[in-house]
Amino acid sequence: xxxxxxxxxxxxxxxxxxxxxxxxxxxxxxxxxxxxxxxxxxxxxxxxxxxxxxxxxxxxxxxxxxxxxxxxxxxxxxxxxxxxxxxxxxxxxxxxxxxxxxxxxxxxxxxxxxxxxxxxxxxxxxxxxxxxxxxxxxxxxxxxxxxxxxxxxxxxxxxxxxxxxxxxxxxxxxxxxxxxxxxxxxxxxxxxxxxxxxxxxxxxxxxxxxxxxxxxxxxxxxxxxxxxxxxxxxxxxxxxxxxxxxxxxxxxxxxxxxxxxxxxxxxxxxxxxxxxxxxxxxxxx
Amino acid sequence: xxxxxxxxxxxxxxxxxxxxxxxxxxxxxxxxxxxxxxxxxxxxxxxxxxxxxxxxxxxxxxxxxxxxxxxxxxxxxxxxxxxxxxxxxxxxxxxxxxxxxxxxxxxxxxxxxxxxxxxxxxxxxxxxxxxxxxxxxxxxxxxxxxxxxxxxxxxxxxxxxxxxxxxxxxxxxxxxxxxxxxxxxxxxxxxxxxxxxxxxxxxxxxxxxxxxxxxxxxxxxxxxxxxxxxxxxxxxxxxxxxxxxxxxxxxxxxxxxxxxxxxxxxxxxxxxxxxxxxxxxxxxxxxxxxxxxxxxxxxxxxxxxxxxxxxxxxxxxxxxxxxxxxxxxxxxxxxxxxxxxxxxxxxxxxxxxxxxxxxxxxxxxxxxxxxxxxxxxxxxxxxxxxxxxxxxxxxxxxxxxxxxxxxxxxxxxxxxxxxxxxxxxxxxxxxxxxxxxxxxxxxxxxxxxxxxxxxxxxxxxxxxxxxxxxxxxxxxxxxxxxxxxxxxxxxxxxxxxxxxxxxxxxxxxxxxxxxxxxxxxxxxxxxxxxxxxxxxxxxxxxxxxxxxxxxxxxxxxxxxxxxxxxxxxxxxxxxxxxxxxxxxxxxxxxxxxxxxxxxxxxxxxxxxxxxxxxxxxxxxxxxxxxxxxxxxxxxxxxxxxxxxxxxxxxxxxxxxxxxxxxxxxx
Numbered sequence: 001x002x003x004x005x006x007x008x009x010x011x012x013x014x015x016x017x018x019x020x021x022x023x024x025x026x027x028x029x030x031x032x033x034x035x036x037x038x039x040x041x042x043x044x045x046x047x048x049x050x051x052x053x054x055x056x057x058x059x060x061x062x063x064x065x066x067x068x069x070x071x072x073x074x075x076x077x078x079x080x081x082x083x084x085x086x087x088x089x090x091x092x093x094x095x096x097x098x099x100x101x102x103x104x105x106x107x108x109x110x111x112x113x114x115x116x117x118x119x120x121x122x123x124x125x126x127x128x129x130x131x132x133x134x135x136x137x138x139x140x141x142x143x144x145x146x147x148x149x150x151x152x153x154x155x156x157x158x159x160x161x162x163x164x165x166x167x168x169x170x171x172x173x174x175x176x177x178x179x180x181x182x183x184x185x186x187x188x189x190x191x192x193x194x195x196x197x198x199x200x201x202x203x204x205x206x207x208x209x210x211x212x213x214x215x216x217x218x219x220x221x222x223x224x225x226x227x228x229x230x231x232x233x234x235x236x237x238x239x240x241x242x243x244x245x246x247x248x249x250x251x252x253x254x255x256x257x258x259x260x261x262x263x264x265x266x267x268x269x270x271x272x273x274x275x276x277x278x279x280x281x282x283x284x285x
Numbered sequence: 286x287x288x289x290x291x292x293x294x295x296x297x298x299x300x301x302x303x304x305x306x307x308x309x310x311x312x313x314x315x316x317x318x319x320x321x322x323x324x325x326x327x328x329x330x331x332x333x334x335x336x337x338x339x340x341x342x343x344x345x346x347x348x349x350x351x352x353x354x355x356x357x358x359x360x361x362x363x364x365x366x367x368x369x370x371x372x373x374x375x376x377x378x379x380x381x382x383x384x385x386x387x388x389x390x391x392x393x394x395x396x397x398x399x400x401x402x403x404x405x406x407x408x409x410x411x412x413x414x415x416x417x418x419x420x421x422x423x424x425x426x427x428x429x430x431x432x433x434x435x436x437x438x439x440x441x442x443x444x445x446x447x448x449x450x451x452x453x454x455x456x457x458x459x460x461x462x463x464x465x466x467x468x469x470x471x472x473x474x475x476x477x478x479x480x481x482x483x484x485x486x487x488x489x490x491x492x493x494x495x496x497x498x499x500x501x502x503x504x505x506x507x508x509x510x511x512x513x514x515x516x517x518x519x520x521x522x523x524x525x526x527x528x529x530x531x532x533x534x535x536x537x538x539x540x541x542x543x544x545x546x547x548x549x550x551x552x553x554x555x556x557x558x559x560x561x562x563x564x565x566x567x568x569x570x571x572x573x574x575x576x577x578x579x580x581x582x583x584x585x586x587x588x589x590x591x592x593x594x595x596x597x598x599x600x601x602x603x604x605x606x607x608x609x610x611x612x613x614x615x616x617x618x619x620x621x622x623x624x625x626x627x628x629x630x631x632x633x634x635x636x637x638x639x640x641x642x643x644x645x646x647x648x649x650x651x652x653x654x655x656x657x658x659x660x661x662x663x664x665x666x667x668x669x670x671x672x673x674x675x676x677x678x679x680x681x682x683x684x685x686x687x688x689x690x691x692x693x694x695x696x697x698x699x700x701x702x703x704x705x706x707x708x709x710x711x712x713x714x715x716x717x718x719x720x721x722x723x724x725x726x727x728x729x730x731x732x733x734x735x736x737x738x739x740x741x742x743x744x745x746x747x748x749x750x751x752x753x754x755x756x757x758x759x760x761x762x763x764x765x766x767x768x769x770x771x772x773x774x775x776x777x778x779x780x781x782x783x784x785x786x787x788x789x790x791x792x793x794x795x796x797x798x799x800x801x802x803x804x805x806x807x808x809x810x811x812x813x814x815x816x817x818x819x820x821x822x823x824x825x826x827x828x829x830x831x832x833x834x835x836x837x838x839x840x841x842x843x844x845x846x847x848x849x850x851x852x853x854x855x856x857x858x859x860x861x862x863x864x865x866x867x868x869x870x871x872x873x874x875x876x877x878x879x880x881x882x883x884x885x886x887x888x889x890x891x892x893x894x895x896x897x898x899x900x901x902x903x904x905x906x907x908x909x910x911x912x913x914x915x916x917x918x919x920x921x922x923x924x925x926x927x928x929x930x931x932x933x934x935x936x937x938x939x940x941x942x943x944x945x946x947x948x949x950x951x
Contacts, residue, residue: 156633165636165756185758185765216760 001126002032004071004114006062008042008081015078015227017271021256022077022119024270028263029126029134033075036066044080053105056098059088061106063113074114075122077256079151079226083159085116090158118152118161119225119255120169128176136264138178144258145184145219146170147210149191149229164188170255174223177262184217186210193228207232208240211248221251221279223258230254234276251279287412288320290346291404292337294328294353296383301326303387305397309352312401316408320344329359334366341370348411352380352404373416375869375937380407402950409949413942417869422916424510425610426860429454431502431799434462435481435842436834436849437615438488443853444613445493449860452607453488454516455498457546459564461485462617466547466561466650468657468664470842471706472737478659482563489565495607499570501795503604505802508893508916509829510610510865520600522571522579523557528595530567534587535559543575545661549651551669552661557587557596561659571596611829611856612803614813615849616796618835620648621685621693621789632692635684637756638786644670645764645783646757648684649703652785656710666714668783671762675718675782678711679766680704681754682724685789693789695810698839700787701728705738707785708747721748721779723768731841750777757784790839803830804891813837823852826919827891828867831855870937871918872925874911879932881909885924893917894924 011019026033041047043058063085066074076082089112092099103109123131148167156164167188171181189210192203211233214222224230234252241247253272260270267273291313295301306324314322321344325333328351340346349372351363356379364374382400390396426449430441433455441451453460464470465485467477488494503515523534538555545554547561554560556575559567577584578598588596624641627634640646645668647655658664668675682704686697701724708720727749729735741747752769759765763780770777792811800807805825806814813832816824823831833848834840840848859865874885876899886894897912911933913924924933925940934940 163636166639166642185760213760 004074010227020271142179145214375417432615433460439849
């Protein structure tokens, strides 16, 4: 099984632990990831609020180069990237005028481009049964709270993936690994990433609610598929604990971390040793 | 040469202000065939009509053109006048020089010219008019009412009381509809069952009402005055004539844990059950999907227990035919399905409210059962999850209604009222409880309606928040309701014990199939279309089929009942004569030139054209042809446009007439 791979800025920068985890996992599972050559910004940060055409043109160009390089399917693990790519496809799909305009701007004709997958869909493609069969080290002590954040399932008309309000797809993956996902209420709430620069206190407040709800429902770790969520819940957990006078010490994993751990990969192979909240003994890796 | 009289009306100032009447009269008088051109200030007034009558007699007119307002206004008036003078009324035409001319133009010179032109067209047409006679259709003075809710019951009783037989068809095992399951009704808080069940019994025992429960309309043939309806009587497995309604069968049935449809899943019922104690008929029915005897030839306890031997496990669906002259559709509504499962892709549901996931998030009809004395909790307010009395209840209005993002753009009209009622009923039973309402607007138009809402707020202390709820989650047995108070501009979080969602009203399941069987239109939401939203509110575009109740639009009980009586009165009007008279301006097919291609049969939207065999006196087949059923044809003209041999035409609007008008303009 081979996919095109669109890392986006975060996976090459602040969240390169996520890329390390993805690559280690996919290598073990025998899934080939071919990084799209000459990829550029997905447009998630400034473009989408400043210039609509730019916000479509940037992902459109990425889709075009991926298509030219022969990728029928492309994994974009960062949900902001995958949503931007899907939205560009969605908008050009229903507006031929926009599609022609974008083709002119990016100087490339492009017909839809490759099918864009998020990381959960990659595991669904591999097959949960097959994944379960590959498990060497069942995560039976783990009770993860699966956290989807805002963009993995939203807006539903664009992402067309899982239930936007009550998603279950990540739970199915972690349960296939032997873990017991907890039922909780903040799966799709905002972690505050959009306010990181403007209002850091908002991030602390919102992320605190997420951590508190996960802990209250008996989770001993969180799982996410988003680099931004990971930053807020992991890196800022110490600030949150200080500000609200609580102690969570909840490790925050990428979904691929759990898969890797179940496949027998070590913390240093996955990069989980570089996380801020270190797992407690007996509570996972 | 024809002898045509033209009568130009001033309509006071309405026409005369913009049209130079004298000039018009002068110019139309010169049209060949025009015998006289007259004018008068109000042609519709008695002296005007007298002038028409007098001229028809004195000038021996064989055609009349009245140039005045729209034929919708006064065609009948003038045709009556013509008939009174001995002229066939269909040889009178109107030229609309008011709505089509004086009202919409400012330039007098041009308007005058246009008025003359319009009259010229009518003169050309009237020259080709010939005498027509109204069509007579026999009428079966017997009605069918489809749907046995409060609207259907009212319509059936009204028609039956007027002396006509009524066939009342109900899909469920009992009549009563949604109203039978309600607790108290706004704005008087009178008990719903107490006011409805006497009407149900009356309908059930009425000598002129034939009741088919657990039955559905299979097909409809025929036309006004002459419908033949096939009704499917679903296998009930209980002989309702032998059964005494003692209820022993339900007591011995071991399969008691089936969700009760009548309680909207809030209570349980056995596999053989009567939907509710006051059911009419008071006869049980066996759910064939649950009965162990029917599924795998087990059990059979009810059969052994039944003293009159009314149980029949070999029962099968039966088709019965009923001849009726008019049909009233009163199939009512269902609630919008709040959860993820939706029948249409354009409706997404409200996953954020956790309906179907959290037991204590219920819809408004489920709440009615919880408050109802006949409900699963005997009227004590207990929440479904653990049977505790909820101390805080949140009511959310407009769930599905007025929400383009979720697919339904209309207002369900009754939710503001019943939500206010719900808060009252709750507070009357749980005095220390707290009732909160999230609403978009309060729409409480109606007699004593707004006073009722104010009472809920001011006397019973319901807390009203103007705003929407974004999400409901469950924590430690509490429902965390997060919403906005847009008047105060703050977010609101309420830790509730129960949440009641006022789901939108939608037409009942199967409405579109039924509408197609009846040839009745429906709108994008499935509500049946009335013939005119203001002036023909219970008629449909198929003659003899009437609508009432919530199948036509969301409405409350008083409105549904009023509409039902209106539909019943329309049925009585239909039955008032031994024969029905219809306008003769319908399609006619020249059977001699008809090539029997049947393009018209296939395209006729009213299924009004049939295939016939033309035979000689000795019985030999001469040819096949198409023939218009005069009872069904609505005169739309579709057949005329598709007929390749030009054999179809519309009386009063023949191709000859239309072309003569076009030529007159050239």
